[in-house]
Amino acid sequence: MSELIVFPAIDLRAIAPALVLTVTGLVILLLDLLPPANRKEHLGFIGLAGVVASLVITLSLWGSDLRAFRGMVVLDSYALFFNLPIGYATGLVLLLSLDYLRRYGIEAGEFYILVLFAAVGMMLMASAGDLIMVFLGLETMSLALYVMTGFFRNRIESGEASMKYFLLGAFASGFFIYGISLIFGATGTTNLEKIAAAITAGAGRDPLLVIGFGLLFVGFGFKIASVPFHMWASDVYEGAPTSVTAFIATGSKAAAFAALLRVLLSAFKAAPADWTMLLWVLAVLSMTLGNVVAIAQQNLKRMLAYSSIAHVGYMLVGVVAGGAFGSASVLFYVLVYTFTTAGAFGVILLLERNGQEAVRLEDFGGLATRHPLMALTLSIFLLSLIGIPPTAGFVGKFYLFGAAVRAGYIWLAVLGVLNSAIAAYYYLRLIVFMYMREPDGPPTVLVPSVSGCLALLVALWGVVQLGILPAPLFDLAQSAVLPLVR
Amino acid sequence: MILSLVTFLPVLGAVLLCAIPRARESSVKATALVTTIVTFAVSLPLFLRFDLSVVDYQFVEQRAWMPSFGVSYHLGIDGISLLLVMLTTFLMPLVLLSSWHAIEARWKEFAVTMLLLETGMVGVFLALDLFLFYIFWEAMLIPMYLIIGIWGGPSRVYAAVKFILYTLGGSLLMLVAILALYFQHGAATGTYTFDVPVLAQFVLPAGLGQNLLFLAFALAFAIKVPMFPFHTWLPDAHTEAPTAGSVILAGVLLKMGTYGFLRFCLPLFPHASLTFAPWMFALAVIGIIYGAWVSTVQADLKRLVAYSSVSHLGFVVLGLFTLTPQGLVGGLIQMISHGLSTGALFLMVGMIYERRHTRLISEFGGLWAVMPAFSALFLIVSLSSLALPGLNGFVGEFLILLGTFQVHRLAAALATTGIIFAAVYILWMYQRVALGPITNEANRRLQDLSGREWAVLLPVLLFIFWIGIHPATFTGRTEASVQGLITQVQVKAGATAALLAK
Numbered sequence: 001m002s003e004l005i006v007f008p009a010i011d012l013r014a015i016a017p018a019l020v021l022t023v024t025g026l027v028i029l030l031l032d033l034l035p036p037a038n039r040k041e042h043l044g045f046i047g048l049a050g051v052v053a054s055l056v057i058t059l060s061l062w063g064s065d066l067r068a069f070r071g072m073v074v075l076d077s078y079a080l081f082f083n084l085p086i087g088y089a090t091g092l093v094l095l096l097s098l099d100y101l102r103r104y105g106i107e108a109g110e111f112y113i114l115v116l117f118a119a120v121g122m123m124l125m126a127s128a129g130d131l132i133m134v135f136l137g138l139e140t141m142s143l144a145l146y147v148m149t150g151f152f153r154n155r156i157e158s159g160e161a162s163m164k165y166f167l168l169g170a171f172a173s174g175f176f177i178y179g180i181s182l183i184f185g186a187t188g189t190t191n192l193e194k195i196a197a198a199i200t201a202g203a204g205r206d207p208l209l210v211i212g213f214g215l216l217f218v219g220f221g222f223k224i225a226s227v228p229f230h231m232w233a234s235d236v237y238e239g240a241p242t243s244v245t246a247f248i249a250t251g252s253k254a255a256a257f258a259a260l261l262r263v264l265l266s267a268f269k270a271a272p273a274d275w276t277m278l279l280w281v282l283a284v285l286s287m288t289l290g291n292v293v294a295i296a297q298q299n300l301k302r303m304l305a306y307s308s309i310a311h312v313g314y315m316l317v318g319v320v321a322g323g324a325f326g327s328a329s330v331l332f333y334v335l336v337y338t339f340t341t342a343g344a345f346g347v348i349l350l351l352e353r354n355g356q357e358a359v360r361l362e363d364f365g366g367l368a369t370r371h372p373l374m375a376l377t378l379s380i381f382l383l384s385l386i387g388i389p390p391t392a393g394f395v396g397k398f399y400l401f402g403a404a405v406r407a408g409y410i411w412l413a414v415l416g417v418l419n420s421a422i423a424a425y426y427y428l429r430l431i432v433f434m435y436m437r438e439p440d441g442p443p444t445v446l447v448p449s450v451s452g453c454l455a456l457l458v459a460l461w462g463v464v465q466l467g468i469l470p471a472p473l474f475d476l477a478q479s480a481v482l483p484l485v486r
Numbered sequence: 487m488i489l490s491l492v493t494f495l496p497v498l499g500a501v502l503l504c505a506i507p508r509a510r511e512s513s514v515k516a517t518a519l520v521t522t523i524v525t526f527a528v529s530l531p532l533f534l535r536f537d538l539s540v541v542d543y544q545f546v547e548q549r550a551w552m553p554s555f556g557v558s559y560h561l562g563i564d565g566i567s568l569l570l571v572m573l574t575t576f577l578m579p580l581v582l583l584s585s586w587h588a589i590e591a592r593w594k595e596f597a598v599t600m601l602l603l604e605t606g607m608v609g610v611f612l613a614l615d616l617f618l619f620y621i622f623w624e625a626m627l628i629p630m631y632l633i634i635g636i637w638g639g640p641s642r643v644y645a646a647v648k649f650i651l652y653t654l655g656g657s658l659l660m661l662v663a664i665l666a667l668y669f670q671h672g673a674a675t676g677t678y679t680f681d682v683p684v685l686a687q688f689v690l691p692a693g694l695g696q697n698l699l700f701l702a703f704a705l706a707f708a709i710k711v712p713m714f715p716f717h718t719w720l721p722d723a724h725t726e727a728p729t730a731g732s733v734i735l736a737g738v739l740l741k742m743g744t745y746g747f748l749r750f751c752l753p754l755f756p757h758a759s760l761t762f763a764p765w766m767f768a769l770a771v772i773g774i775i776y777g778a779w780v781s782t783v784q785a786d787l788k789r790l791v792a793y794s795s796v797s798h799l800g801f802v803v804l805g806l807f808t809l810t811p812q813g814l815v816g817g818l819i820q821m822i823s824h825g826l827s828t829g830a831l832f833l834m835v836g837m838i839y840e841r842r843h844t845r846l847i848s849e850f851g852g853l854w855a856v857m858p859a860f861s862a863l864f865l866i867v868s869l870s871s872l873a874l875p876g877l878n879g880f881v882g883e884f885l886i887l888l889g890t891f892q893v894h895r896l897a898a899a900l901a902t903t904g905i906i907f908a909a910v911y912i913l914w915m916y917q918r919v920a921l922g923p924i925t926n927e928a929n930r931r932l933q934d935l936s937g938r939e940w941a942v943l944l945p946v947l948l949f950i951f952w953i954g955i956h957p958a959t960f961t962g963r964t965e966a967s968v969q970g971l972i973t974q975v976q977v978k979a980g981a982t983a984a985l986l987a988k
Contacts (some may be wrong), residue, residue: 364556388627388628389624389625417662421651478554
């Protein structure tokens, strides 16, 4: 009897980095049932081992171009490059969470599993060759993040954040999947390369396609938190446990940019409708609104939320510039932003005042006298966020605005640097508090945490290394996007 | 190697300082001081072995850094940067010595910040790659910001934030201009590079593009100088900064602006420089007169000296844009002279501030009776600041006026009045502080200069006289490069005009 169902040959290497994380997650799921019931730290370390293995596999597969599941998954240099920020973000979040969760009495094996599954979704988004795959990755990631956001079960803000994130996220997913269906209606396929072929063949004028792409962008805009889809960001960033906030700010953003850029570069490169105009406007709005509103924030997590909106604006500048250089600058900036932001949230998470997390500006008054090393570390991350050399943030912005200038968007670059000057004000204000104010009120204490300090060291290494020797990684980013822009 | 050594020795010292425990304050101070002295000693061969006849850069170091992006680690020195580098390494030990007791808290952090600042400043003057230059230029803001903000006066935070936002705002636009120049050069020639000597060969088409690039660079430099009307950050920063900060700010940081005009604006955008020269003259002359007038009515000694800087640096800008050998050499000498005289003025104001904890002129009077040595040195420094012949200030301003007279007589005539006003505000201030009877009882028991203070002031005085009496030691080292620069600008401006005529 001939086979009724033909299984295509599947090259599992194409999903190997994500697969490792999945298996690790399942193993933790099992181990979680075993004693000890009150300590779950070892599970975090197992997760960390999985992340390291996944990064090692990513590096060992470097340069390969694998396809599997009928083109649903494409593991090329581009996807592998995005595995770096996603992998580092996951690792840093695990390290930061280890002591943090126990400190606030919410340690649970599920948390580590959710982190890993979210990372799986992110990696699949980066290597998606099909809109359906993008959606699956997006949902895997988002569902895990919704739960993690509400992990402070007994805090009302955390519940509010989770609910808000979930409701708005579900809406965005609805737009996204509706967009996919319209695109399918216009082109008859959801595969990115086939969409490109259909557009070249003449489907580009179909209004269905234009509307479909618009809806798709609403979904992406929500995930990267660009204006006007940013409303959720400040509340979710504030309410979520800080390590989760760091994950939302870095990993989910990296994944969304990975998918967005791939969709733009491969499927829509031939589209006659000019989407750069749209992105241009969104970039300016995101930068300006993010920075201006951040000035008014007294809560550090909210401030960093608005700052992250502004940084999305900067990255969109690179997307607008396009080409190998512009796209590579976005890839590079995603990596820089991952280290910087994870580091900044890491410092906040390790400081405590009155048994509460130090999230208000006043909590940082005179920090430099009490904890000079922490103040210095946070200052370096803040300088990187402003873009002061020799930190990575400077080089990242240099590439982004360089790409804009090269592509002829000089005014966009000018608006970008003016925004950087505005941003300098509120980042420096924190440095003012740390270095130029005397401590008053109850002292802000540093929570001793070996894993937390290790995370800060890794982030610091990233910020300094990418700031002083950016060339190798940027060349890597450029070679990663070359096959897509050709 | 010697240039890298001069640039990064202070960083090495800073790292060393971090290893010394805070409690051992005397070894912290000694290490910092020795680091700056060694740095000065290492930089001396630059001056002594400098080849006077060479137009090009000397002691050049070049290594690939980001080859795919055309960025290289490129250092070099010529007649334009030589004296400024020497001024920086010379002032640093004096400044640290002057802070011996003036900085009361966190001396170790202070020393580390100062040393990092020195690396930034020296790097700015030595970098011959625009990317590298920009890194030093920006990186140096942070230590200065901390020095004003942590060790400054009562409204130090306001002054520090104002300082950094002003300078950051200006220099970020320069970043866009740097990128635009880079890509324009790359598109036209096929080689993408940030190398300054290579870019200087490139003839940009005249017109809006070149003018905008010039304006973006000029804005960054004009804020730093500071030229009227971009000067408002200066009085606040100077007044609030500790003495060491004021001296470095006046002595070195302001010179980065004028150096930038000379090193980048003139050779990179010669046509635009000539187009905008009348405007620069106008702003410079306004700065000279306005700075002098506002100085006259200041009640606070530091504010008075700060506004006098606006006036003195107006002369420098005036000289640079004449594009005459006298104007440029005069400008360079005036940069050094201003660094020495104004630096010394700030040092001496700091000395009486340490004794009386006030800087109000009305609080003093008749100091000569109790502090004769101080008053005598203060007189010499004041006279050097108002350009008395025989002292350093005269050489620069005379040459500048000589150069300006050939190009623009009205500007020269108006600028000359600035020297008269300078005599008014300096002498009137000196009279109220040092002459007459003692009017305030608190001044009756003031101590005269200590040994440490003599050690701070004597080296400065040596150069005040040296430049005044035998300027050729210094002008000689600048002339070849200045002549080379002028030729280059004229040739390039001619080539641009030829392009335009086509």
